[in-house]
Amino acid sequence: MLKSARNQERDPEGRMPLVEHLRELRNRLVKSLLAITVAAVVAAFFYESIIDFITKPVLEAVGCDLKFSKLAQADKGTTCAKIVIMDLLGPFTLALKVSLMAGVIAASPVWLYQLWAFLAPGLHRSEKKYALSFVGAGFPLFLIGGYFAYRVLPTTATVLIEFTPVGVENLMQLDKLLDLVTRMVVVFGLSFELPLLLVLLNFGGVVTGRRMLGWWRGMVMGITVFSAVITPSTDPLTMIALAAPIVVLYFAAVGVSLVHDLRAARVAAAGPSDDEASELDLTPEAVGEIESVTSPPAALPEQASGREVSHGSLDDVT
Template sequence: MLKSARKQEKDPEGRMPLAEHLRELRNRLAKGLLAIVAVTVVAAFFYNDIINLFTKPVLDSVGCPSTFTELAKQPKDTTCAQITINGLLTPFTLALKVSLMAGVVLASPIWLYQLWAFLAPGLHNSEKKYALAFVGAGFPLFLLGGYFAYSVLPTTAKVLIEFTPFGVDNLLPLDDLLDLVTRMVIVFGLSFELPLLLVLLNFGGVITGKRMLGWWRAMIMGITLFAAIATPSTDPLTMLALAVPIWVLYFAATGISLINDRRRAARDATGPADDEASELDLTPEAVGAIEPVAMAPALPEQADGSRAQRLNGYDDVT
């Protein structure tokens, strides 16, 4: 009974000994890994569907015809690609890789929540609010960037396949194709996280919205250059389809930062809140002249001519 009562008692501020922290971290990690393993096992049953989802855009744009009728309709000078798998163990390792990747992605809400549950007790209420807002905005932005990568993949594959010399068959290994798709999704997803990173730095007091607004020319040039490299197509519409959303997100982040700067200036003008400590003034001050200390009155002389010594406020005479 006493042990169970002690377990129920918790510090209202979330403080606990180091051993308790390590035990909680172990439990959180175990729950996150268990969720990844469970989703990976389920994703293994849909391995072929996941592969088709990744390879369909490339096959639709540059895949070689599978029937004689489609081959007859294709121009003679057209280069196509054929997806292949090399090795006896490659299909098995590829299935594990794809299933694990799907497990990590699909189980992300669970292990992200476990990470949040471990860090949340050490945060203040305002920090919890901001952290939840950033996580809630970051995940959709990453998905949006991945969707753009998936949408421009056919055009990218068509442009790259044109570099194949005429009369040479292009055999595209399936593992290389999956690595290319994964890299594009990660790069595009992280590029859509740039505005969120700028807002995070602004809330942390690192940069101001006014400075971000002064960067708009360089940011537009850099985003346009990135879109041109990430989408190697001669069609400017494809490049603008990636650059324009990032432009909009950048200026939205600048607007949010300017509003936050104005709110912060108004808060500093009114002073600290009730639950905040005021800043200490550590400016040194000049020390004035030391006033002389009043001397105690002289004690009467004793018969032997010596002064009476004070002890605890009394002289030796009394």
């Protein structure tokens, strides 16, 4: 009952006292943390399968058992690596880390929605539509970038393992390997968010689509250099496999920004929408000459007609 009354009293434009904002932020955070906790607990029962899924491409590329079984140990000088855990608390810490990481990823729709719900009351109707579109497009783009990282990992591991000196056995700590995989997934995922960031800046009026189109040479060069650095493989196909999708997404963002600029120009020519205030005309205007303070005051209508007001004709209310 109190909750419904509070919702009815809320300002339709999203204005609330500071205490109400803090209370709502607390509720949103609690819901997000609860969703992450539930997802992490569920993922804890499958953490071994999650670890196998993450380490499988690396083991297929540089694992001693799998690699030597495939090669039938024909080449004794082939470099390989073994995955190990170095301390007693390592397995437990690893299980917590993997479960928490899987919980954050699995519960991302929930905490993204809570973030959206906290920011939505202060947005216009068009801004709400755009923000919801950004949230809906950002998560798939991040997953696509993470998938590219997952496919590039075997080639990356093969190149890195070749730096091992001859006669030295390479022991990869499982927690460090997971950190490397997580870092690459995050970097690749964020790199695929670049076009979305450019569109967001365009919709916010920071940069125009025409200016973004003028950056295409520098952006293509920067994306190519970034792909070459983040993928230490000497194979150019791996670098192109990362750079080409980002370049395509960049030009797609430029196209969306150009269309938005044309639409914004038509809307500005048509006038403000219903939920926007019109611009005020603050241009100063010339005023008439100020009357002199020494000039006599204007005569009353009775005085102007030459009649005198009789005080006796007024009712004495006292």
